[in-house]
Amino acid sequence: MNDLKALDSINQIRSLMERSSHFVSLSGLSGIIAGVIGLIGISLVYLFLDISPFSNDMLYFEKAQNWSNWGLASNVFIFLNGLAIFVLAFIGAFYFTHKRAKKKGLDVWSPIAKRLFINTAIPLLTGAAFCLGLLHLDLPGLLAPSTLIFYGLACINGSKFTRNEIKYLGLTLIILGIICMFNLAYGLEFWALGFGLGNIFYGALMYFKQQKD
Numbered sequence: 020m021n022d023l024k025a026l027d028s029i030n031q032i033r034s035l036m037e038r039s040s041h042f043v044s045l046s047g048l049s050g051i052i053a054g055v056i057g058l059i060g061i062s063l064v065y066l067f068l069d070i071s072p073f074s075n076d077m078l079y080f081e082k083a084q085n086w087s088n089w090g091l092a093s094n095v096f097i098f099l100n101g102l103a104i105f106v107l108a109f110i111g112a113f114y115f116t117h118k119r120a121k122k123k124g125l126d127v128w129s130p131i132a133k134r135l136f137i138n139t140a141i142p143l144l145t146g147a148a149f150c151l152g153l154l155h156l157d158l159p160g161l162l163a164p165s166t167l168i169f170y171g172l173a174c175i176n177g178s179k180f181t182r183n184e185i186k187y188l189g190l191t192l193i194i195l196g197i198i199c200m201f202n203l204a205y206g207l208e209f210w211a212l213g214f215g216l217g218n219i220f221y222g223a224l225m226y227f228k229q230q231k232d
Contacts, residue, residue, distance in 0.1 A: 045135075045181050046119040050188070050222020052111035058215035060104040061207055067096050072211075078204055080159040131180055139177035142169055163206025167196030167213045184228075188221040 065072065067088050070079055083093040091099075146169025153161050174189030192213045199209035 045185075045225075046112075046115035047184075047222045047224070047226025047228070048115040049112035050184075050218045050225060052115065052222075053108040054215050054218030054220075054222060056104055056107045056111065057218060058211060060100050061211045061215060063100055064097070064207060067091075067093070067100075072208055073205065078160065079207055080162070080203075083159070135177050135180040138180065139173045142173035142176050145169065146173070160203040160206065161200075163203070163210055164196040164199040167192045167199060167209060170214070171196060182225055182228075184221045184225040188217055191217050191221075 064079075068079055068082055068086060069088065070082065083097065086093045089096070146166065149169065150162055150165055153159065153165060171189040171192030174185050174192065176189075178186035178189060195209050195213045195217070199206055202209070
């Protein structure tokens, strides 16, 4: 009996330590929904540019420079599409994370959550400034690998405050970004692999592990 009480006390202490050092409320469903929204957004880009995946007839970023469709110039559409993806993914992440935190009786905006936010935001904001520089220098082909790499760095930087799956997602994104750097014609396909399928895979892995918590 004493051994069982001691084991229970150890488990409680371990749980408290994990909660104080890791943002355990982050829901795997957040990654899944972000991946699905990302795939929808990328599919809309294909439709807007009237191209097919793995089509090498013309570089997609060259076609986009002087292209308009649906009553929108390409730069306006890409901005609105990217903004919609970000906002919807953020709303989905907040909803599922808030729901999980409420279920476990945790504060969704705890000090550890603030650290996670800050450490993730720094690489993301740096990447956004870098990508604006690429556009200023008229180098749109480098946007796909750059966004993958900086998003991957953000995941790795924030992973020390949450689950390990985020770190592995980050490593996957960086590898895809580096490969994409040498295959610029397939930037959209690498985006779909990283932002779409990558988020879905690691989000699902995290979700199923969380069901055992």
